[in-house]
Amino acid sequence: MSKADVIETEGKVVEVLPGTKFKVQLENGIVILAYLAGKVRENNIKVLEGDSVKVEMSPYDLTKGRITWRNKN
Secondary structure, three states, rough: OOOHHHHHEEEEEEEOOOOOEEEEOOOOOOOEEEOOOOOHOOOOOOOOOOOOOEEEEEEEEEEEEEEEOOOOO
């Protein structure tokens, strides 16, 4: 799968789960399970409940995603 196949959308973190996983509510109201991307984890960027984030999803599984960016609130 290439980078062109990725679906990118915005969402809001609604729940923090163990193991750097998060429940994220997308703009359209759907709640997905998301994990931190490598660069976010490497740079020790803290993601908390209520944060606005950018999420990448595979077109094959729309229930999981990868948090690639935390927007400044």
